[in-house]
Amino acid sequence: MISDSIFTIHRFVIPVRSLNVPLYLIPFGDIHRYAPLCDVDAWLEFLDWAKQKIHAYFLGMGDYDDLASYSERKALMHACLHESTQITLDQIYAERTRQLVREINFMRGRLIGLVEGNHHGILQSGMTTTQMMCELLKCKYLGVSSFIRLVFIHGKKSATLDIWCHHGRGAARLAGGSINTVEQMASIADADIYLMGHDHKKGAVPLSKLYLQGTRLRQKKILLGRTGSFLRGYVPDQPSYVAKAQLKPCDLGVIKIELTPKRNKKNGEDDYYVDIHCSV
Numbered sequence: 001m002i003s004d005s006i007f008t009i010h011r012f013v014i015p016v017r018s019l020n021v022p023l024y025l026i027p028f029g030d031i032h033r034y035a036p037l038c039d040v041d042a043w044l045e046f047l048d049w050a051k052q053k054i055h056a057y058f059l060g061m062g063d064y065d066d067l068a069s070y071s072e073r074k075a076l077m078h079a080c081l082h083e084s085t086q087i088t089l090d091q092i093y094a095e096r097t098r099q100l101v102r103e104i105n106f107m108r109g110r111l112i113g114l115v116e117g118n119h120h121g122i123l124q125s126g127m128t129t130t131q132m133m134c135e136l137l138k139c140k141y142l143g144v145s146s147f148i149r150l151v152f153i154h155g156k157k158s159a160t161l162d163i164w165c166h167h168g169r170g171a172a173r174l175a176g177g178s179i180n181t182v183e184q185m186a187s188i189a190d191a192d193i194y195l196m197g198h199d200h201k202k203g204a205v206p207l208s209k210l211y212l213q214g215t216r217l218r219q220k221k222i223l224l225g226r227t228g229s230f231l232r233g234y235v236p237d238q239p240s241y242v243a244k245a246q247l248k249p250c251d252l253g254v255i256k257i258e259l260t261p262k263r264n265k266k267n268g269e270d271d272y273y274v275d276i277h278c279s280v
Contacts, residue, residue: 003143004116004120004122004128004130004131004143004144005116005143005144006143006144007143007144007145007146007147008113008140008141008142008143008145008146008147009146009147009148009149010112010113010140010142010146010147010148010149011148011149011151012057012112012113012140012148012149012150012151013151013153014057014150014151014152014153015153015154016152016153016154016261017154019154019261019262019263020260020261020262021055021260021261022055022258022259022260022277023055023056023057023152023258023259023260023261024053024055024056024057024256024257024258024259025056025057025058025059025112025150025193025257025259026050026053026056026057026058026059026254026256026257027058027059027060027061027165027195027197027225027227027254027255027257028046028058028059028060028061028227028228028254029060029061029062029063029064029115029117029167029197029227029228029229030061030062030063030117030197030198030200030227030228030229030230030231031043031063031064031065031100031229031230031231032063032065032066032119032229032230032231033064033065033066033096033100033103033230034065034066034096035066035231036235036238037231037232037233037235037238037240038066038230038231038232039230039231039232039252042230042252042253043230046230046253046254047103047104047106050106050107051106056110057110057111057112058104058107058110058111058112059111059112059113059115059148059163059165059195060111060113060114060115060130060133060142061115061117061165061167061168061195061196061197061227062114062115062116062117062118062119062130062167062168062197062198063117063118063119063120063167063197063198064100064114064117064120064129064130064133065096065097065100065119065120065121065129066119066231086124087124089121090123090124092121093121093123093129093132094123094129094132096129097121097129097132097133097136098136100133101133101136101137104137105137107137108137108138108139111137111139112139112140112148112150113134113139113140113141113142113146113148114130114133114134114137114139114140114141114142115142115143115144115145115146115165115166115167115197116128116130116141116142116143116144116167117130117167117197117198118167118198142165144166144167145164145165145166145167146163146164146165147162147163147164147189147191148162148163148164148165149161149162149163150162150163150259150274152259152261152274154261154272157263157272158272159261159272159273159274161192161193161259161274161276162189162190162191162192162193163191163192163193163194163195164185164188164189164191164193164194164195165193165194165195165196166185166195166196167196167197167198168181168196168197168198168199168226169181169196169198178199178201178203178226179203179205179224179226181196181199182194182195182196182224182225182226183205183207183224185224186222186224191222192220192221192222192223192276193222193223193225193257193276194222194223194224194225195225195226195227196225196226196227197226197227197228197229199226200228200229200231200233200250201226201228201229201250202226202227202228202229202250202251202252202253202254202255202280203225203226203255203280204223204224204225204226204255204257204278204279204280205223205224205225206221206222206223206224206276206277206278207221207222207223207224208220208221208222209222221275221276222276223257223276223278225255225257225278226255227254227255228250228251228252228253228254228255228280229250229252230252230253231252232249232252233247233248233249233250234249251280255278255279255280256278256279256280257276257277257278258276258277258278258279259274259275259276260274260275260277261273261274262274262275
């Protein structure tokens with residue numbers, strides 16, 4: 001059994017066939033699949049789009065199904081359930097997990113890993129449903145947060161990008177507050193891309209940092225991203241915490257990060273690097 005509150009370090013190699021041809025990093029999460037308010041049409045439309053992107057790599061950001069929250073898992077743990085009831089719960093958890101795995105099975109081999117969210121089931125074995133997904137998809141279980149190094153290899157040349165990702169914390173009513181929480185991650189780790197989900201907002205902000213390479217002044221682009229959701233907030237005659245608290249509805253879907261391997265041979269230098277752009 002692996003704890004559902006671990007931090008991980010992961011290295012993922014991406015082969016580069018041609019320079020100046022963009023690859024895509026697609027973080028996805030907060031699907032809340034099978035919840036009454038999940039926008040199934042938007043989710044299936046995203047999957048149809050993603051299946052066509054043969055040069056895309058995917059990163060799960062948590063809350064794939066709408067199973068138990070932390071407080072609900074704690075209540076179930078102390079509920080003294082009959083063995084037959086626990087078996088029934090296991091069957092429900094496992095079947096829903098297998099159904100979700102079938103939907104994203106095309107990502108196999110290009111799925112960097114899955115971050116643990118705060119909505120998941122725990123089987124009698126102690127395995128979480130996210131861990132079960134990773135086992136079935138043969139990808140890395142990333143725990144609650146992960147430091148990921150992407151290695152882009154082109155012939156004998158290589159370049160790296162570092163991602164610092166966490167399912168997310170906090171809830172801000174305004175977009176600026178949501179991104180501010182992501183920017184705070186930069187005080188914890190030095191990375192190129194910082195990602196959070198959880199608050200269901202979708203957005204990205206590019207920033208730049210100066211650094212010295214020898215005595216040369218360099219500029220490094222970094223990206224802050226909130227990775228979106230597929231859970232609607234307002235549906236007529238359906239209960240919703242979003243409607244109850246009069247929160248803003250979120251633009252559903254994912255952010256799309258474009259990663260373009262490039263080579264700079266100007267001024268006597270020969271740099272191999274990866275340029276970052278993002279669309280929402």
